Amino acid sequence: MNRQALPTVTHLAPLTWLRALAAFLVVVSHSMRGAEVSYFPSDGEPTLLLVRLFDLGDFGVCLFFVLSGCTLTLSTHHRLKSLAGIGPFYLRRFMRIWPAFAVSLLVYLVFISLFRLTYEEDQRPWVVAFTNRYSFEEVLRYLSLTYNITGPRNLFNMAYWSLPVEFQYYLLLPFALLLMKGRRATLFIPIVFGATLLGIDHFMTLPFDRTEVFRLGWTFFGGVLLAALWNPQKAALNSMAGALLAIIFFVYLAFDEADLLPLRIHHLGLSPVTHYGLTAVLLVAIGLHFRAPPLPQRFRELLEGYGEVSYSIYLYHVLCINGAILILNRGHWSTPNQKLLFILITALLSSFFLGKIGYRLIEQPSIALGRRWTMTMHEEKSPC
Numbered sequence: 001m002n003r004q005a006l007p008t009v010t011h012l013a014p015l016t017w018l019r020a021l022a023a024f025l026v027v028v029s030h031s032m033r034g035a036e037v038s039y040f041p042s043d044g045e046p047t048l049l050l051v052r053l054f055d056l057g058d059f060g061v062c063l064f065f066v067l068s069g070c071t072l073t074l075s076t077h078h079r080l081k082s083l084a085g086i087g088p089f090y091l092r093r094f095m096r097i098w099p100a101f102a103v104s105l106l107v108y109l110v111f112i113s114l115f116r117l118t119y120e121e122d123q124r125p126w127v128v129a130f131t132n133r134y135s136f137e138e139v140l141r142y143l144s145l146t147y148n149i150t151g152p153r154n155l156f157n158m159a160y161w162s163l164p165v166e167f168q169y170y171l172l173l174p175f176a177l178l179l180m181k182g183r184r185a186t187l188f189i190p191i192v193f194g195a196t197l198l199g200i201d202h203f204m205t206l207p208f209d210r211t212e213v214f215r216l217g218w219t220f221f222g223g224v225l226l227a228a229l230w231n232p233q234k235a236a237l238n239s240m241a242g243a244l245l246a247i248i249f250f251v252y253l254a255f256d257e258a259d260l261l262p263l264r265i266h267h268l269g270l271s272p273v274t275h276y277g278l279t280a281v282l283l284v285a286i287g288l289h290f291r292a293p294p295l296p297q298r299f300r301e302l303l304e305g306y307g308e309v310s311y312s313i314y315l316y317h318v319l320c321i322n323g324a325i326l327i328l329n330r331g332h333w334s335t336p337n338q339k340l341l342f343i344l345i346t347a348l349l350s351s352f353f354l355g356k357i358g359y360r361l362i363e364q365p366s367i368a369l370g371r372r373w374t375m376t377m378h379e380e381k382s383p384c
Helices: 013-035 057-079 083-119 136-143 158-179 183-203 217-229 239-257 263-269 272-289 297-308 310-328 336-381
Strands: none
Touching (some): 013 057, 013 158, 013 272, 013 310, 013 336, 057 083, 057 158, 057 272, 083 136, 083 158, 158 183, 183 217, 217 272, 239 263, 239 272, 263 272, 297 310, 297 336, 310 336
């Protein structure tokens, strides 16, 4: 049986918008964690409801995983015709995430040294995570993207935990794509991979420091399944209906997480991870099957730009939050909500700025270099 032909896609605007949403939610969530700390005796926790509704960082990470599985499948499957394509695939993915990560880690090492000058003995939540001592060996563990296995966790940046998980999904993906031959296998294989990872998490005890690579694997391969189910030849559904559905799903999640809905329907009776993952899958499915709604040009450009640089935003947003806290503690504010707004606005603006710099100076050159290297590998293997 011939291999099931999947559509080749390099860009879908609604998926980029969802990537922007995921990055925004992560920044809001970590800004909330930073603002919940009392930095002086009369300080307290913020209570702004509007911000609390977007305190959905864990959901944002699940959305990232679903989007990665979906978009990588749509953009990569045609290159993987045999085992010979696995090496170039790994090289491209390594160059996509590792150089930017390595540079950001260097930046955090410098920042931590400066942060300690003010907070060396501080044991408050959030603050203490950036005064930890570390060894050269631990830096190498992080650079190897194996620290979810070896630990220690949260050593430099608590947002780093998802990076080795994502890369380990990249290691599995080409084998899944090569097995997706014929319609039944194309739909069945992602389910098998996702269920196997989830089964390992439930029924096996492995010496991993963190086990999210198993627990969340079904979200990544849920994205692969969405790509396998998508048929671009079919007419896209009504944009207004898609936008309404997406808003309904997101509003339910936001109100539920903010404890504004009856307890009996909390998470629909599901675990938080399952609820986040299923909502992420539904939103990506909407992005695939419904036409993009008409948006004002400037807002559309903002979403496109934010989604494009979302990886660097993810890498640097905690640095921006810490910078805001350092600035804030040198001045005064009247209420915890003012503290939150200062941290959040500063983090959103500065992480977007650093994200654009990181994308242009690190990500784009690394991606281009990876492509050149893989083209060279292909030319060397091709017969004269």
